[in-house]
Amino acid sequence: MSENKKVLHRATAVMAKGIVLSVDIASNIDAICAFRPDPSDLLIASYPKSGTSWMLEIVDLLLHNGDAKICRQAPLSMRVPFLEMSDRLGSQPGLDMLKEMDPPRIIKTHLPFQLIPSGFWENKCKTIYVTRNAKDTVVSFYQFQQMNLTSADPGSWEGYLQRFMHEGWLYGPWYDHVKGYWEERKKRNILYVFYEDMKENLCREVTRIMRYLDLSLSDDVINRIVDLTTFDNMKDNPMANYTFVPKEIFDTSIASYMRKGEVGDWKNHFTPQQSAEFDKVYETKMKEVNIPFRTEL
Template structure:
């Protein structure tokens, strides 16, 4: 991608920022999505990937950008400068995202790229275009424990001025539990990919495992991608994708998105990246209520989440 193309993406966001608002949610097959996505969903559903394309799927705020950066570095042999060729949103387009013109949609960006492409989505399994499964694309899914995911999403919804206002913390906890947030229920999302992982050859990763032993998980991703990189390159990728390094990387930290869209004075896009931060927000009563609800919703699956390390 040329420098002009890189600049044009940031410029397009700036030009459109005056028309940015907190867009309402509209259900698509029962999943609440922002109205621009809902209106364009037929085109998203019809997207047909190449068999060489890679899909990175997550519930929002579960380690998406982290995984995108790891994959890009793996595919480019740990070349840090090459992986700063464009913002992460251009290097790894967001499949379903649609915004006011002139911001290019995810589909528009993808249509300008040659395969193999790294594609990001937050869509639950049932809304992923069937072409990904028909063409046997590789899919990496990253899941994060519910409480930390909720806390991170709450802060993101405060600073992301395109998503519905999260309101106060006390109410947001219940919105999350009911799935009344963009992309719907966390519970259904993580379960949907979990039960399909073997049949669909999905690499199912856990955010907590990535924090506990990032090298081990980077190597798992490398093997899944049928790559073989030297130990030195792996070490470099682990370092470059540490929270501290990515927070400083303007091509990964979303500083290229202007304040009227992402107001990082409210909360940084890359805020803490910790496991167990939920303890700083949940009251004992909220935690107990959440745990009881969690048991009911997750009783039919055994997904080994960890809410602390």
């Protein structure tokens, strides 16, 4: 019971290196930024709730030739170290996991570009950035923070939406996050992948990821990976859907970790007035870049 009381405590959000982070990550940010990856390590970066788990499962299957048995030997969170993760969720900290795993490793992060350990760029590690349109992202992140009882309290939907639009929330403003990786993608050889493109044609995007990883898999293997990573199959996969997390941490009576996986679900949550205000702020924040996001298919 004492263990549950420990993990049930909602984290506070604080400023660290100019970015809002949960206090447990902020307190360890110097060690996180000092991490030295192996040149063979693969970094998967994203703003939260942008299709991260989907991408991780695809990449793990690609690296194991589509062998589902190998990829289902352990939960995703044990196969892929979460770089900045502390032990707050009762799991092993990301830096500790990385010390125990031999390269090559798939490494997950939600850190903005400016906080990524410089060793990833110095060692020319391959990096995949997966992103999603802002409206669906804010809805999904809000739902996740409600059900994740260790996360900073998101408060009301209206208040959360206002913070997201104007100030940014955990991991900094969404606008800065997506622009940071976009602007560095060519210089750093970052593969920039859109959630909406994956929903539109998963086979095409899996093939694109395969080529970026310098792999050559048969069409049969690619088709198998596509089938294994459809939303319905991911949601039914206990090694990828986070149902292994205790209900004292993820309260699935509020929302499931994998909710709908749709493009355009924001329409069920935004009022017309909120949508109009969001569009106006978005246009101002993103006017200097032309990142081809789509809010519907």
